[in-house]
Amino acid sequence: MAKVPVQFTLNGSEKAEFVDSGTTLLNALRDKIGDTSPKGGCQQGTCGACSVIVDGELRLSCLTLAETCNGAAITTTSGLAEGGVLHPLQRAFLDTFATQCGFCTPGMIMAAKVLLDHTPNPSREDVVEALSGNICRCTGYEPIIQAVLTAARANSQSAA
Amino acid sequence: MALALQTFPTVRDANAALKVAGTRYLGGGTLVVRAANEGDVAVSGLVRSTDPALSAVEIADGRVRIGASVTMAAIARHAELGALAKAARAVGGPAVRNMATVGGNLFAPAPYGDFAVALLALDAMVSTDDGELPVETFLGGRDNSRAIVTSVSFALPKDDGFRFLKVSRIKPKGVSVLSIAVVLEQAGNGTISSARIALGCMADRPVRARAAEKALLGKTLDPNGIAAALGAAGEGTSPITDPIASAWYRAEVLPVHLGRLLLS
């Protein structure tokens, strides 16, 4: 089977692997590189559990082929905490009870991070729109929306 | 057989590689990788092209040409394509819009393909290396189309001349119950001088509502003026039945939503 090289930075660290051509980024991250924070919920681009950030853009890793990401900078939820200190979004998800089963959480946090990177003070509508590609079956979304708004407030307060 | 990807710098070389049986073109991946993930073992090889022309947007003399690899997100944020932003944003959630392309949307089976509905109402031309085809002709023959779509082009609609509505059960994002795109021109006295109406989910691919278009000519945009068009809206359609809605339901609600869009 034809192996192809993939090389990118994952949460700031250089990664290089050989994968079967046609391997999804999701499978490369999970099975080859060992970052299991993106989850495979539907493999159809519907649930958003596999969401990662590629060069600043939110992507579905289940529909992205790993070999198309050569040279890219990839961010996943497992790379957000710095020196054991949680990212404000992670802190807010904890504090507002925005997780139940936890399966959608890494993808939700990725979608929320892209939003806050571009829109530090989002409206509630902005948050709902930003999370609209991510499905949660436990919470009913309200605590997640509150978490993102809480994190945005925490960010703007620390910046002030 | 594994799913191997071949990347070519030019569309011409990619077109040549696509001639191999079992090979599909990879745009944003939201259709073809999804099919492979769901177990479609007929897809054995993927081809893509990194030709920069595929990602270009050119606007000149009131006409726009959008490269086939341009994403829905790129259209939604393009300063001069504001009229189309609503249709581009109707596709998927943010991540899907960062991946899904204009070219791919032409191949999306109902209930997907909301942007192609807009292109149909805009009377776009679809370009491949073999030449240009009107989008309606292209959509009709898309199942046998093997040439890579390179761009779509159309006249930019005048202010307020283009209207788009996607109806879904989940807000703000959900799969289409149906989508409607309308391009209208009105004479000085307010009567409709030209109308193109395109419908999504009212067949296995976007279709024109020609009877409704005809019924609008010379009429004004008020409940009486559009009544005949609403009555004719479903003519010639064969709506899909899927987990979102039955054909019967789609046929029932089409005139209601078309009416709201025309009077909005």
Added chain:
Amino acid sequence: MELRKSYFADVRKDDLHEIGQGRPRLDSPGHVTGKTAFFADRNFPGMLHLKMVRSPHHHARIRSIDTSEAEKHPGVVKVLTARDVPHNVYTILILIQIGPEDETVLADGKVRWKGEAVVAVLAETERAAKEAAAKVKVDYEVLPAVFDMEEALKPGAPIVNEYHGQNYYLYDSGECRKVRFGDVEAGFAGADHVLEQSYQSSPIEHAPTETTGCVVMPEGNDRFTCYTNTQAMFFTLDNTSIILQMPGSKLHFVGGTVGGGFGGKVDVIVEPIAILGAKLTGRPVSFIYSREEEMQISSPRAAEKVVIKDGVMKDGRIIARKVTGYTDAGAYSRHSPYGAQKGAGHYPGPYTIPNVWIDTYCVYTNRTPSSAMRGFGVTIGDFALEVQMDKLARLIGMDPLEFRFINAYRDGDMKAHRQPTEGAALIECMQEASRAANWPVAEKYMAMSSYKKEA
């Protein structure tokens, strides 16, 4: 959250330390950092992927199965059919003596629903397993199928499941679970109004974001570690032990982390066949449902039909209630005999009614086997009962909330299945709901109590 301490003030202790307090979830730090280990986060070298060949028919006899082409497919390591399964016919509730065993791990001679597992293919990659599964040839003789519960109960209907012999579960009480209390016909005869209505529901899929599955590792000591998202660890372990005829001591189940269950992951479906695959190949095995399988194959909430006939007096008292409930088990029992029985116990709802007659049937059809989901056996019944309550209130021109106060059960009342009511709080809940919803009721209802009857 406000704790209204006026309720039950004289019988409650006020030394609560946890109720009303926000406490962080213990599993959240793992969730927000992506560190929580779900079953599919385990990846072992040499792991095989299992894909199932499924029935395209609702009801069919299997004339023959030819796996020879699939076995030759590159990457295929093992192909399993019914004869590879040591104890192929099982039923999960046999652990609590609810039989007969009526379901096959892999179809043997017959399929009874569209999507039933027929052949399991184990291969080096998911892709190879899918390709090989497409090469398995099964010769079917399609049989007439039945999809409607009332059709299934008619004489001459196709028999769905021969292990039962008829299209309903045979309880020790007969063709249905029965509750008899008072004289319901006399009640109807003496009622000011009688209202009979029927209610029905379709199957509902739980749609968890994480699909059903497991990863099995054969250990060096002849034991098997099974990482699973089952909601029923020991039920699954014990049933696996029966199906594989393997002592439970050889099975080590690791779970508890479930990416959404809602009752959809209580059946014993993926683990036995995956462990069998690991046993026969000596390799780790992963069996994970695709999203399509999760939606179409995993058991949904049962379709139900509920027929309610009530006798009601002009003053608001319900004096007779007759309920006939039907639970669509699909082709196999799973948890449905229990669900239908639970329905019998749950009717006539939280109301004190002197004359009650209840029959609940667990019916077999050629549909996807149904099973547990959030309050199964009572949720659809509650929908039916409460819509019926609104209709009754409208019929006699009474406020629907006051109507419920009149009929609410209170401590000491005898329930239809002859359990005296204890610890009721319905009156107080409705009083609070009346305030919260700004839906005022007469003062006499606000003065009521669940445990003190007015003189």
